[in-house]
Amino acid sequence: MTSGSTARKNKNQRVVVEKRIAMPEWLSREDRIAAPWIVVEGAAQRGEAFTDLVAHRMQVPVGADETSRCIRAHEMMHAKVSPTHVWVPGDVAYISIETMTVAEEFRVNMLVGAAGFPVMQYLADGSEKRTGERLAQNDDWNSLVHMTAATVGTKAFAGLISGVKSVRPEWVATLRELGRQMRKMWREATAHGTDDVASTEPWEAGTVGWAFTVEIARFIHRVLINESSEGEVPPDADALKGGTKGVPGKFAPVIEMSVNRPNRVDGRLGRRKRPTNVGRHPRHLDRLLTDPQRRIFDHRRRGQGGVVLIDQSGSMRLTDGDLWRIIEAAPGCVIIGYSHEPRSEGKPNLWVLADRGQVVDEVPAGNGGNGVDGPALNYALRRRKSGEPMLWVCDGHVTDETDDVHSELTEECARIVALNHIHQVPDVESAVKALTKAANGNVLKASAVGPIAQSQAWRSRME
Structure with a gap:
């Protein structure tokens, strides 16, 4: 007899074990066709059940009790709605695979409950209280956050909290x-039904329903302790109230981080030899025969300055090596990075990495989102000297302070780019090429990429 199985006696007084078999091959999805599955028996314990969407293999308890029934429903829901792999969209690349995974556990648990299964009464294996005690004793806050997210909406949540309370009641x-906030997000997303949240209609590398998982993961990430965490750690409960609400359609204000720039750029760095017909010491006598202008002398010209504004959000990362490649192309330039943490207040979101030959030791990590694109552009323009080129390294996806896209903000940034002749490029490689051209005397014209290039403000000014 397996754990969770029930038994009855037939008319011959023989014990008959009742088993319930999961049939995932009966499920239909919009993103792929049905295929045969292998289902094997497992125990009704945490970590025992699993669903492999690639190999079409499932392990579940087969008992007729309510706990086993809820576990089977949970794994069947994974087979019904979960993507074959954990996909992290580029605009939230700062979110870990583990955070995305527990966010998906929450979506699946809530869908199982919405389907009528009593997960609040039975989905637990009794180990949750001990797990809460152990994680609290080890001060493992991030694991507790992940475990909390994975159990919200089930009986296991109460056991976990009970264990934490006995060790770290604060x-x-x-x-x-x-x-509470995760359940609130669920209620808002399913106010008109669960069709969208459960949808398997393809969406980029995932499904439409996966978009809800991404939003939950964004919120969970706010609670984690990371390298850029400031203030109370773990965060105070009041800081989470309001869920994912912020000020939609508005850029965050610039909050500059004070950084030390101890490095000095070598004066020879960025100097370029250019042929000229004026000088004291001829270097290239062969040009008397090949060059109509007889440019037999060399003129050393220092690389130009300029201003380079760099989007350091999750989709646009900047390494120390990238920074020095830009400096080699334009040693005298000002390099500014920016990135806003969604829904944060008072946290620095802009920093000057290089200032006319003074350079930081290490590039600060971004805060995950954009959020401050427009104000950052205006800040950079104030650092620009007359006649200098200005580059904006950004893929064109600008967002508000909650890290959501709004067409009005895209139009605002497009106007700034067009009116101030800003040269927008999608990556560091393109920036280095552009700065090299500028150092050789070429004029960098206003340019745009991505949504900025598609905006009405940009098209109307370029016509």
Whole structure:
């Protein structure tokens, strides 16, 4: 008899074990066709059940009890709605695979509950309280956040919180608030039904329903302790109230981070030899025969300056090596990075990496989102000297302070680019090429990429 199985006696008084078999091959999806599955028996314990969407293999308990039934429903829901792999969209590349995975666990748990299965009464294996105690004793806040997110909406959540309360009662309020806000997001997303949240209609590398998982993962990430965390750690429960609400359609204000720039650029760096017909010491006598202008002398010209504004959001990362490649192309330039943490207040979102030959030791990490594109452009323009080129390294996807896209903000940035002759490029490689051309005397014309190039403001000014 397997764990969770039930038994009855037939008319001959023989014990008959009742088993319930999952049939995932009966499920239909919009993103792929049905295929045969292998389903094997497992225990009704955390970590035992699984669904492999690539190999079409499932392990579930086969008992007729309610706990086994809820676990089977959970794995069947994975087979019904989850993507074959954990996809992290480029605009949230700062979110870890683990955070995305527990966000998907929440979506699946809530869908199972919405389908009528009593997950709030039975989906637990009794180990949750001990897990909460152990993680709290080890001060493993991030693992507790992930475990909380994975159990919200199930019986397991109460056991986990009980364990944490016995060791670190001061953490309970924040974990409970995390659960409340996640359930609030669920209610808002399913106010008109679960069709969108459960949809398997293809969406980029995932499904339409996966978009809800991404939003949940964004919120979970706010609660984690990371390298850029400031203020109370773990965060106070009040900081989570309001869920994902912010000020839509508005850029965050610039909050400059004070950084030390101890490095000095070598004066020879960026100097370029250019042929000329004026000088004291001829270097290239062969040009008397090949060059109509007889440019037999060399003129050393220092690389130009300029201003380079760099989007350091999750989709646009900047390394120390990238920074020095830009400096080699234009040693005298000002290099500014920016990135806003969604829905944060008072946290620095802009920093000057290089200032006319003074350079930082290390590039600060971005905060995940854009959020401050327009104000950052205006800040950079104030640092620009007359006649200098200005480059904007950005893929064109600008966002508000909640890291959502709004067409009005895209139009605003497009106007700034067009009116101030800003040369927008999509990556560092393109920036280095452009700065090299500028150092050789070429004029960098206004240019745009991505949504900026498609905006009405840009098209109307370029006509």
